[in-house]
Amino acid sequence: PRIFKNEAALTPEYIPSKLPHREEQLKQLETYFSGFLESPGSMYPKVVLIGRPGSGKTVTSRKFGNYVVRSSERVRYVHVSCFLNRTLSSVLKDIGVQLNIAIPKRGFSTEELLKMLLDMVRDKDIYAIVALDDVFHLVNNSGPHALGTLIRLGEEYVSRGDKYRFGLILISQDLTFRDQLDRSSQSALGNAVIKFEPYTKDQIFEILLARAQEALVDGAYDEEILEMIADVAGVDEKSMDEHRGDARYAIDILWRASKLAEMKGVDRILPEHVREAIKNTLRGIRSDELRMLPLHEKIFLLAIVRSLMKNPNSPYIPFGTAEDEYQMLCEQYGQEPRKHTQLWEYLRDLNTKGFVETRTSSKGMRGRTTLISIPSEPLETLKEELEKIIKGELG
Ligand code: ADP
Ligand code: MG
Structure with a gap:
């Protein structure tokens, strides 16, 4: 018996066709960047996304990236993980790689790298929206100055007579990184913040249902199975548990339960599989x-x-x-x-x-x-x- 029809739809990297309960945030992103998309170079828009782990920040930003590429011939989307790139020079290099710009691996100071990047974007006439994901890692590791430099890129352009080449999305769990910035970077960053609230049980249920429809064969799950998972993963008034509201956790449980059913050779997921899956799923560690x-x-x-x-x-x-x-x-x-x-x-x-x-x-x-x-x-x-x-x- 088969459980999966498309197992990939339950992996963390998968970008589903619909993002239930994040339509509002997507709309806000489109609105904040509409001026830049319509006339690239006219402005330097910056937006902060905040929310707990698993609240859909990364997937929403990437989904917005797909929209950018679809709706504009000129603007690109670059997604940089600051978990992976914790220094300014490594962020700059990653941006370079994603924009297909050759930036030397070593032997140059951050200022020189920055100047090279800016020169190349101008020469190649490139525009891009850059998302710095989990940006607090960059601040914790390299200090607020590194981020300040990226935020104040606009000043460089003006003094060099070029247009605004970038838009910026900063993704973080909360706003503590902003408080660490110096005053001028703070004011350059502005106040555009999009919030991602932790998901409720009902919202988790709908997310799971959409993912189950993409990933599993029809008879392999009951909606009650998904409710059972939503109950442990969604926030409720009673529980202040900081891990709650995490869609990743919920999807991971569903994947593990499906795997167990498959391994046991049965044709549907049973409550027992869910219990076992919950026991085996990592919570705070991704x-x-x-x-x-x-x-x-x-x-x-x-x-x-x-x-x-x-x-x-x-x-x-x-x-x-x-x-x-x-x-x-x-x-x-x-x-x-x-x-x-x-x-x-x-x-x-x-x-x-x-x-x-x-x-x-x-x-x-x-x-x-x-x-x-x-x-x-x-x-x-x-x-x-x-x-x-x-x-x-x-x-
Ligand atoms: P964050 O970046 O806030 O920690 P992610 O964007 O990585 O969270 O989301 C965690 C997981 O949950 C990912 O696998 C993502 O695809 C999924 N997910 C989050 N929100 C939704 C949603 N609204 N609809 C479908 N899947 C979602
Ligand atoms: Mg994320």
Whole structure:
């Protein structure tokens, strides 16, 4: 029996034909950029999209990108992940790559790269709307100045006598990044903000229904199955859970439940499959974000996961235990282990990303130790996911 008719429609990268409950945000984007699209170069529009993870910011921005390309012959759309590109020069290079502009890999300062990019766009007569996704990573990592430079690109044009070549979409979870900018960048950015509220249960249900219709064969699911998933994923008045309202989580559960039904060789998804899928679905950690960590940060995270699994009676493991496990894993993978100080860097990064929690214990004779825990993710799933990614990367 078949469960899937188009499994790709349940993957995170998929851009569905319709985005239920985001029509309003799409319309707003079209409105903010209509002047630029009608007469490129006349202005430098900038818009901020904010909302919790899984509220549809990325997919809506990409969908808008498709609209841009469809409705204008001259304006392009460039989507830059600041999770992947955390420095100004790496953002500039990514913009260059996507616009098919050759920008040298190394040997130039950020100012020089910027100037090259601007010269090339002018010479090639290019216009583009640039979306900087999860822009807080850029600010946290490289400071507010890097973003300020991008926001004030307009000033460069005016002083160089060129037209406005870009429009800007900044995507973030909230507005704290804006408060960190200097005054002139803040005022250059302006006040155009589009909000993405977390999805309610009913909204999640409709999103799931649309995705199920694209992905699954007709008899493979009941609407009640989708309601069951919507109940755990949607926001409600009672629950202040910050993970709620996340469409990614809901779609991931549906995909896992479908996979289980397929594996068991039955012809429809049962409540039991949904329960199992919920147990196995990552919440705060996204697999695409796991994928983007540096290889050795992945191995270190896997070492933390394995150490925690080996000590099932304790919620915490000391840093040293994870470090030992990491050394062992490196040997297994045939990798030269990174230095102690680098592992501390990784830990700090994993902590700011919310992948792990840390605390310092002052107990014991030999002073303070850092303790690590992963309170809210199924370790087995995390382990499998990491092993799969690392294996893929090492070939
Ligand atoms: P964010 O960028 O806000 O974290 P995403 O745009 O990545 O969220 O959305 C998370 C997942 O949920 C993606 O797979 C996306 O396709 C899906 N999704 C989000 N909102 C909708 C919607 N309104 N309709 C259909 N799918 C959606
Ligand atoms: Mg996103």
